[in-house]
Every structure is written in C-alpha cells, then in structure tokens.
Amino acid sequence: MRVATSDEMRAIDREAIERVGVPSLCLMENAGRAVAEQAVRLLGGSVKGRRIAVVCGRGNNGGDGMVAARFLHNWGAEVLVFLAGREGDLREEPATHWRALKGMGVATREVSEEGETSEVEAALRACDLAIDALLGTGATGEIKGLYAKLVGAINLSPKVVAVDLPTGVHADTGGLMGPCVKADVTVTFGLPKVGHLVFPGAGMCGKVVVADISLPTRMLTDEGRLPLFFLTPREARKLLPERKPDAHKGDAGRVLVVAGSVGLTGAAAMSAESAYRVGAGLVTLALPESLNDPMEAKLTEVMTLPLPERGRAISPEAVDKVLKFAEGVDVVALGPGLSRMEGAAEAARELVARLERALVLDADGINALEGRAELLDRRRAPTVVTPHPGEMSRLTGASIEEIQRDRVGFARRFAKGHGCVVVLKGARTVVASPDGRTAINLTGDEGMASGGTGDVLTGAIAGLLAQGLPPFEASVLGVYLHGLAGELASKELTIYGALATDVLRLLPEALRWVEEERTPPRWPIEVGHPLL
Known part of the structure; x- marks a missing residue:
C-alpha cells in the first residue's frame, strides 16, 4: 500500500478538488463522518448520552472535527466543541461547518488565550472521549503556547481519537514537535503518512484507520508519484519466489x-x-x-x-x-x-x-x-x-x-x-x-x-x-x-x-x-x- 508525505497528500487533495471536481466540503464531510464512526466504535457501538469533547484548530483539520461533532450530536452524544481561536479566524470550509454546529444547537466555546483553558481541562477530565482536531499533516513547527496547553488537556481524556495525525507528530518523519497527543485511534484520510508508521510518532497514534473519503483510487495507487509504501499481506504473497514442480537444489x-x-x-x-x-x-x-x-x-x-x-x-x-x-x-x-x-x-x-x-x-x-x-x-x-x-x-x-x-x-x-x-x-x-x-x-x-x-x-x-x-x-x-x-x-x-x-x-x-x-x-x- 502506498504511503504519502504531507506534500504528496496535499497535491492529491488539490488535484481531486481542482481537476476532478470533488468538492472540498464533500471531502471534509466524508472525513468527519469517518472520525465520528470510529468514536462510536471506540465507545462500544453507541454514543447516546456519552460525553464527547472535540478540540478544533482553525484549519481543515478543525473542520473535520466539527463535522464529526455534528454527527455525534445527531447520534445522541453530549458534545462540547472547543475552537482554538475565534470564529473570525476560520477558513472558509471550517467556518461553514462551525455555523452548522451552532445552527444545530451543539455547545461551542472559543479559546484564544492560554489562561482560558481551565474549562477545557475540566471538560476533558469529565468526558468519555476526546477528539483531537487541532493540527493535521501540515504542521511542522514546535507545539507551544495555547496549543501545548490544549494538547495537555486532550491527554486528560480516558479515550482519544486523533483526526488525520495526533497533534505534535511530524507527518513526514514521525518525530515529535514538543507536547504530543497520545491517541487510542488515529483516523487518516486517503493514505497513511510517514508519521503514522515511523517511531516515535507511530507510538502516539494507537490503531491507525485509513478512511476512504472518495479521493480517486487511481491517485492513491500511482506508484510513479508515490514511491513510498508498506507491504501488505496480499502484496507479500505476490513476492514469494516461484518454484517449479521439477526444481532441484541448484535451481x-x-x-x-x-x-x-x-x-x-x-x-x-x-x-x-x-x-x-x-x-x-x-x-x-x-x-x-x-x-x-x-x-x-x-x-x-x-x-x-x-x-x-x-x-x-x-x-x-x-x-x-x-x-x-x-x-x-x-x-x-x-x-x-x-x-x-x-x-x-x-x-x-x-x-x-x-x-x-x-x-x-x-x-x-x-x-x-x-x-x-x-x-x-x-x-x-x-x-x-x-x-x-x-x-x-x-x-x-x-x-x-x-x-x-x-x-x-x-x-x-x-x-x-x-x-x-x-x-x-x-x-x-x-x-x-x-x-x-x-x-x-x-x-x-x-x-x-x-x-x-x-x-x-x-x-x-x-x-x-x-x-x-x-x-x-x-x-x-x-x-x-x-x-x-x-x-x-x-x-x-x-x-x-x-x-x-x-x-x-x-x-x-x-x-x-x-x-x-x-x-x-x-x-x-x-x-x-x-x-x-
């Protein structure tokens, strides 16, 4: 199976949106639903009455988390969504999903200062599950300030689902960029990234689930553009040396x-x-x-x-x-x-x-x-x-x-x-x-x-x-x-x-x-x- 770097994955996303015509909101909707489904699975098959906290960044990773929150709310969970920043800082697609959250009556909070994290910490301690939707595969800098505090809060939760990649893991090396979310399940989209597979990052991901969000299959299997891979059991079988029925030891x-x-x-x-x-x-x-x-x-x-x-x-x-x-x-x-x-x-x-x-x-x-x-x-x-x-x-x-x-x-x-x-x-x-x-x-x-x-x-x-x-x-x-x-x-x-x-x-x-x-x-x- 092919493995993508962050740049390779961004190029695939961009080509799917701009050349194929798959709407970016559609990709985000599919991603968020996949995260919500894994949250349900981690909680034993039902989220009715369960307390779930979703911590969102201002980018597309946060948008995926907002979609997941909407589905979980619809399925009966008590959902509280925290935004690391202000609504006015959101990009176009996440802003659309933030408005939808509010329209559906999902509880939301904006957190823009380190001193405002006490409510987040209390909610994460009390919840049944947290969703880390802070930063995705594009993050490369040190995790500090507000984001470091929020990472610490997420790690207070008894169970954690990470969106695309645990916040703090470098997508292209598997290195840790400071404080890091320790997930039970990481839901990534399209293809796994290097950071999911290489330690120490792999040790922060828990079980990695690669979700199909309707990116074109031909882009995800193109060996020419994606030279990095891992061997699957099916692919390993194909590599076994052939041996003829009349083979001798020299053969x-x-x-x-x-x-x-x-x-x-x-x-x-x-x-x-x-x-x-x-x-x-x-x-x-x-x-x-x-x-x-x-x-x-x-x-x-x-x-x-x-x-x-x-x-x-x-x-x-x-x-x-x-x-x-x-x-x-x-x-x-x-x-x-x-x-x-x-x-x-x-x-x-x-x-x-x-x-x-x-x-x-x-x-x-x-x-x-x-x-x-x-x-x-x-x-x-x-x-x-x-x-x-x-x-x-x-x-x-x-x-x-x-x-x-x-x-x-x-x-x-x-x-x-x-x-x-x-x-x-x-x-x-x-x-x-x-x-x-x-x-x-x-x-x-x-x-x-x-x-x-x-x-x-x-x-x-x-x-x-x-x-x-x-x-x-x-x-x-x-x-x-x-x-x-x-x-x-x-x-x-x-x-x-x-x-x-x-x-x-x-x-x-x-x-x-x-x-x-x-x-x-x-x-x-x-x-x-x-x-x-």
Whole structure:
C-alpha cells in the first residue's frame, strides 16, 4: 500500500478538488463522518448520552472535527466543541461547518488565550472521549503556547481519537514537535503518512484507520508519484519466489556466508541456517579454519569452507579462496560475527571491492567500511547493506540522533548516493532503493530486541536473493518475513522469552502465513478502501 508525505497528500487533495471536481466540503464531510464512526466504535457501538469533547484548530483539520461533532450530536452524544481561536479566524470550509454546529444547537466555546483553558481541562477530565482536531499533516513547527496547553488537556481524556495525525507528530518523519497527543485511534484520510508508521510518532497514534473519503483510487495507487509504501499481506504473497514442480537444489540458489570469529560463531550459524529456512537450495559457511570442526558438528545441512585466519578471525589471506569459491554461488552474505580485528576488516574491505556476485553486507562487514563508504560506489554487482543505526553512524559519520530523526530520508539519501539497497534496521525497518522506491516494514515487535535477530535477517535476505528475487524485493520480503517470525515467536514465548533462534525456527511458519495471506498478529493499520 502506498504511503504519502504531507506534500504528496496535499497535491492529491488539490488535484481531486481542482481537476476532478470533488468538492472540498464533500471531502471534509466524508472525513468527519469517518472520525465520528470510529468514536462510536471506540465507545462500544453507541454514543447516546456519552460525553464527547472535540478540540478544533482553525484549519481543515478543525473542520473535520466539527463535522464529526455534528454527527455525534445527531447520534445522541453530549458534545462540547472547543475552537482554538475565534470564529473570525476560520477558513472558509471550517467556518461553514462551525455555523452548522451552532445552527444545530451543539455547545461551542472559543479559546484564544492560554489562561482560558481551565474549562477545557475540566471538560476533558469529565468526558468519555476526546477528539483531537487541532493540527493535521501540515504542521511542522514546535507545539507551544495555547496549543501545548490544549494538547495537555486532550491527554486528560480516558479515550482519544486523533483526526488525520495526533497533534505534535511530524507527518513526514514521525518525530515529535514538543507536547504530543497520545491517541487510542488515529483516523487518516486517503493514505497513511510517514508519521503514522515511523517511531516515535507511530507510538502516539494507537490503531491507525485509513478512511476512504472518495479521493480517486487511481491517485492513491500511482506508484510513479508515490514511491513510498508498506507491504501488505496480499502484496507479500505476490513476492514469494516461484518454484517449479521439477526444481532441484541448484535451481533454488546457492549462498555463501562469510562470517564468524571466536566468540561470535552463533551469528555465523544463524545467518547460514536462515538462508536455508527461506528456501535457498545450497548454503556454505566460510569461517576461520580453527572454528570449522565445532561448526560442522553444530550445523547439519550447511556446508563449510575453512579459511586462513589470524587471531581466530579470517585474515586477508582468505580473500582469494573466498573469491574463487564465490564464482560458483549466486549471493554472498558478508559480516555477521566477523569481528572488528584489523585483519578481518581488511579482508572484508577487499571482498567488498572485488566480489562480482550479489552481496548482502551486515554487521562487521559494514563496520569494516567505517569512513570508507565510497567502496560501495565501485561495486558493479547488486549490493544490499543492512545497518542498524549504530552501524549506519559509523559508516557515514552522522550521529545516531541525526539518523533516527529522519529514518526514511536518511536511508533514501544513502541508497541513492551509493547505488545500493539500504535496510535501515530498527522498529519499523526502512528499505530504500537507489531508484527512490522505499518501504516501511510494519511487522516485528519489541520481543526482537535481543542479540542475533539481525543475523537471521541477513541470511533471509541472501536466501531470497539466491532464489531470483531482485535486491530490493528480496530485502522488502525478507524484512517482512523476519518481523512476522518475530511476532510469532513473541506470541509463543512472550516478548521477554523469545530468542533469535526462535525467530529462525519460525521463518517457515511465517512463510506459511504469507502463503495464506494472513494478517500478522500485531498489524497496526486498518484500511477502509477495498482496492488499496
């Protein structure tokens, strides 16, 4: 499903109004009714006699709230509407709906000074539900003054529905712009925005409901104008590699995993096994020769390639042996547990520069390029880099705070600048392609915050690449499956007890869920449009 930035959504709204001829009042009416319906749902199916406070800004977001208030009043709720400002400050469409509210006898109050918020706070404490209709996706500045006070008042309510986006969440980054409304449900219109999906903003939205307000479907599904998306269960099913009835192991792809060092053998083992668990036909683990015997005992299906070593990590002398073996494989995964010893780092840099096979670069393979990201620019074969924010910081010199402030933008810029697919790991992993296509992954949970889960992901992406998926698609599906396996592990073992090996074990079950187009257990979004 496509995801919009605030500018992209405004352009769609404007085209629908000016070129297609959908009246703006019609869009606002549909939006407000969708908000009202979610309020009813949150209150158990009826609002008769329930107290609802609606806090409106002066723009279109406020207008949506006014429409919702009118419907809720009509359905029997005791509604009180607060306007942040004076009636004379309203834009044309919200002013129309404000007059309608008053005409229907809905209780309204104007609040224009910070000192006038005591009644608002009292009403929000006493109500059954509040609707946040203060600011929408166009807000970019710090929340302060009157609006900060009103945000605090809204958060006093026992239940909150946010209109389009909780006030205080940046629509394009998911960052917080100061005090922020904490919603139970956020009703957005047409398409989800980045701020609904990326943390910390995603954590303020509650359940996200994407309402159909009659924007033309062709505009909402145009991949050319909307390069950002998230993978749905239906779309994930379409990405699964095909396998012919007469396929043999060579047809399912060959993976070479270059990984492991003393104390870090688990990373190597999990990466190699993960490639098998997503369907790769043949997997070989290249590792320091002194670790070969114990790994042969540990791994049954995975073949091994002992390499020259220094300090029980691979040495530069291993490079030629790896390059020769790699001539017979489809994909090389490089980095899990490789160590940060200089010999291993030197070997990793030389392999990045000389390998002529598709490469998935992770962990210490990325760390080896600290300050030398230009080595990626010289690669001719497809490359996928899978850093967490700390590794991305070392790779680029940017601070973790800078990376996390705009995860989507940072991943996109790096992918375009270095000609590789970027998998920026973390809650809501971002996958960016050099051509601008970008996916925000919605699977996974906090139970995956344990050592080794990233190694499982590396192998999964490599295994899908080996089966013929293009690098971007292999990365998007790999991240989706990995997160889904994590959710299944948490469901079975709790978020406290699930380990990386459980994620690895449940990859086949995640594949089954994808084959059956089942919705992941903790899917955070609900879409009202049947064709999106």
